[in-house]
Amino acid sequence: MGFLDMFKKKPKADKSAKNTADKAAAKAAPVKSAAKPAGAACASKTAATVEASKLPFSDLVVPGPLVSYKQGFGTPPNGKIKLAIYWAAACGGCDVSILDSNDGVLTVGDMADIVMWPIAADGKEKDIAAMNDGEITVSIISGAVRNTENEHMVKLLRKKSAIVVCYGTCACFGGSPALANLVGGGKDEILDYVYRKTPSTANFQADYHSDSAVVPQNKVDVADGELTLPVLYDTVKTLDQVIDVDYFVPGCPPLQESISYLLKAVADFVYGGVALPPKGTTVGVVTRTLCDQCSRRKEFRRITKIVEPHEIDVDPDLCLMDQGILCLGPATVGGCNAKCTSVGQPCRGCYGPTTAVQEQGASALTAIASLFPVIDDDPTCGEDEIIDIMSTIKDPLGYFYAYTMGKSLIKRSVTEKGGK
Ligand code: SF4
Ligand code: SF4
Numbered sequence: 001m002g003f004l005d006m007f008k009k010k011p012k013a014d015k016s017a018k019n020t021a022d023k024a025a026a027k028a029a030p031v032k033s034a035a036k037p038a039g040a041a042c043a044s045k046t047a048a049t050v051e052a053s054k055l056p057f058s059d060l061v062v063p064g065p066l067v068s069y070k071q072g073f074g075t076p077p078n079g080k081i082k083l084a085i086y087w088a089a090a091c092g093g094c095d096v097s098i099l100d101s102n103d104g105v106l107t108v109g110d111m112a113d114i115v116m117w118p119i120a121a122d123g124k125e126k127d128i129a130a131m132n133d134g135e136i137t138v139s140i141i142s143g144a145v146r147n148t149e150n151e152h153m154v155k156l157l158r159k160k161s162a163i164v165v166c167y168g169t170c171a172c173f174g175g176s177p178a179l180a181n182l183v184g185g186g187k188d189e190i191l192d193y194v195y196r197k198t199p200s201t202a203n204f205q206a207d208y209h210s211d212s213a214v215v216p217q218n219k220v221d222v223a224d225g226e227l228t229l230p231v232l233y234d235t236v237k238t239l240d241q242v243i244d245v246d247y248f249v250p251g252c253p254p255l256q257e258s259i260s261y262l263l264k265a266v267a268d269f270v271y272g273g274v275a276l277p278p279k280g281t282t283v284g285v286v287t288r289t290l291c292d293q294c295s296r297r298k299e300f301r302r303i304t305k306i307v308e309p310h311e312i313d314v315d316p317d318l319c320l321m322d323q324g325i326l327c328l329g330p331a332t333v334g335g336c337n338a339k340c341t342s343v344g345q346p347c348r349g350c351y352g353p354t355t356a357v358q359e360q361g362a363s364a365l366t367a368i369a370s371l372f373p374v375i376d377d378d379p380t381c382g383e384d385e386i387i388d389i390m391s392t393i394k395d396p397l398g399y400f401y402a403y404t405m406g407k408s409l410i411k412r413s414v415t416e417k418g419g420k
């Protein structure tokens, strides 16, 4: 059975009257508590993590007199480190999360020369290219890599930077841009849909370009020369699939305390000789799942119906899964202080999996499957009922892999020659 087949309704098989009566009786019986969701087990620590949630941005102080300066981490003629902030395939929310530090961002300006930050400051590709290798102390890169410009810029910043921070879920796991990997026909199918088939573009093309639809070209000759656009890739990649990365800060967007922690660590290292966190450290997460940070009461009830929050009167204290709302908390690493579940919305998994889990979507499915009453002494649900319930999830791949498609074992959809 394929992944999506699990969510498709199929014709009911004939059942004996006894079988039907047994199930009706079972449905009428009180529902017992189910086992703890499989994914809710504590994750073992297999990679370095740093919880930064208690560090206020005001702790990010301007460095004092230069105590010691680590060679190879930029040359600070004016006592400042050099900082680049770049967005690849991103929505801009990660940049805004850095600005969220309010006046703390001025502290960043006091301690660092910002050599590139497209959303807030100048700094061109040619300026970066003219720098010495390793001259930038730290580059913070958000967004996934989905076109030639993204790839060129992240490789350039890697070359010119002593430290590279993979910032935000799109950079760490592919995020929503990596859902494009589910389009079997790749970039051609995406461009065709976006520029020819969406209601707004189809109408526009019909009104203004009925003879031949206008679709962006990578090269166009004009009177003054050749204009080019970045080339879109078929497969969206995470940052560490393209360049070597020193630190990871997940979240959509991350809590600003995480980058505050990291910048302070860099300043302490450069100016005070304090050791940096180990390379590969994930900043701003705990080693357990979000369920362990969530204050909702967990009864591990069995569910026989999946609902959206707006369809029920949500109990403000009870676990959302216990109420039939799909929550990816059991499969998601803690770190955000349960931002969504504390306001009645289910976790969609933006912090990614724990270090014990490679496949967040499959882990979430396992957790949900463990809540169905299918055990022998309480067979409220059979295969058909489970398929009926699961088929109410409108976009299962989009739900379970909303943030981590770029790192999933599924990798991408493909269209075989001659059809799907
Ligand atoms: S991680 Fe979230 S906030 Fe950051 S760029 Fe991606 S979608 Fe935007
Ligand atoms: S609401 Fe979600 S995060 Fe909270 S305990 Fe339940 S499953 Fe876990």
Ligand code: SF4
Pocket: 252, 290, 332, 336, 337, 338, 339, 340, 341, 346, 347, 348, 349, 350, 351, 352
């Ligand atoms: S609750 Fe889940 S989706 Fe919401 S911020 Fe936390 S990790 Fe992200």
